[in-house]
Amino acid sequence: MATTVLPNHGASVPDVVAIGDEAEDLSSWQKRSAINKENQIRLVKLAHMRYQHPDLEQITTFLIDFGMRIACRTDNEIWFRGYGSDQYVYYACKGPKKFLGGTFQVESYEDLERAAKLPSAAEIREMKDAPGGGYILTLTDPDGFPVNLMFGQTPAATGAYPEKLTLNYEAEKARKLKFQRFKPGPAAVHKLGHFGVCTQNFTEMVSFYTTNFNIAPTDFLYVTSPDGKKKNVALFAHIDRGEELVDHHSFFITSNATSHVHHCSFEVHDYDTQNLGHQWLAQKGYESVWGVGRHILGSQIFDYWWDTTGNMIEHYADGDLVNEKTPIGYGPAGDESLAVWGPEVPGWFLQ
DSSP, X not given: XXXXXXXXXXXXXXXXXXXXXXXXXXXXHHHHTTOOGGGSBOEEEEEEEEEEESOHHHHHHHXXXXXXXXXXXXXXXXXXXXXXXXXOSEEEEESSSEEEEEEEEESOHHHHHHHTTSTTOOOOEEOSXXXXXXXXXXXXXXXXXXXXXEEOOOOOOOOOOOOXXXXXXXXXXXXXXXXXOOOOSOOOOOEEEEEEEEESOHHHHHHHHHHHBSEEEEEEEEEEOTTSOEEEEEEEEEEOOTTSOEESOSEEEEEOSSOEEEEEEEEOSOHHHHHHHHHHHHHTTOOEEEEEEEESTTOOEEEEEEOTTSOEEEEEESOOEEOTTSOEEEEEOSGGGTEEESSOOOTTTTO
């Protein structure tokens, strides 16, 4: 007897349906975790990444091929921007390979002053040479990763947004007497979306970020012991802006035998833009890590690359949006939780 094989299916479903039964109300989790939101340093968004590179010319060529453009440069520093309202989305300075942290914009100068009282915080300093100016403070988390907080930067004028394509479906032909045509080139970066770290101190790191900042869980991944006990080993977290819609995650933490930065990720326009950018990087001879594929958590279309210094960097498109009403999801950790389609995940991807 022939087995019935159902065709694949996709749909845009409500967050509460997609998350499923293993879920928890965010406010309940915050209460259970003894989080006082009034004491938090208020983040607005993730603004830019900071890295140190031994060869600025080499990384500049790569980042331009990746889809950024130079906003400003000196002999030892370069600021790269996208076409969004951020003055820059990536800062590079000359020196031995080093992760200098992600940079979050805060609501007020008072938030910087509050952060300056944390034990690991350095002094607030003015960014006199950086495009848009402003003030920045750097502190370190329990694993020693730098955390940068910024306030007072003048927004940039946005660049031209790419055209939204009209698509034809089998029973809905909206694109009439128009042909799809594309020009090969880099996948232009819009903005910084997220970054993440691997840690030996998962519980302490989760507590640090969700207590001191308005960073809130979107999804936890867990492993199950032989006796049936579940232990959280990964967190995808968003910036809690109340009812305002924000990216599914701006930051993630995953448990690991060693502590190191994992990757940073930048938004591009759409599926075609991303695939053309992937093809462009491949033709230039850069090393692909994983992709193109589509994630499950966050739903993004992804492609990961090694930059010329050996850091992992990602393009993404079509990511989920959440707010304080979105329940926290819980699910099993494993390769099968990473993507619904795409190449097989490299075995060392989360190592």
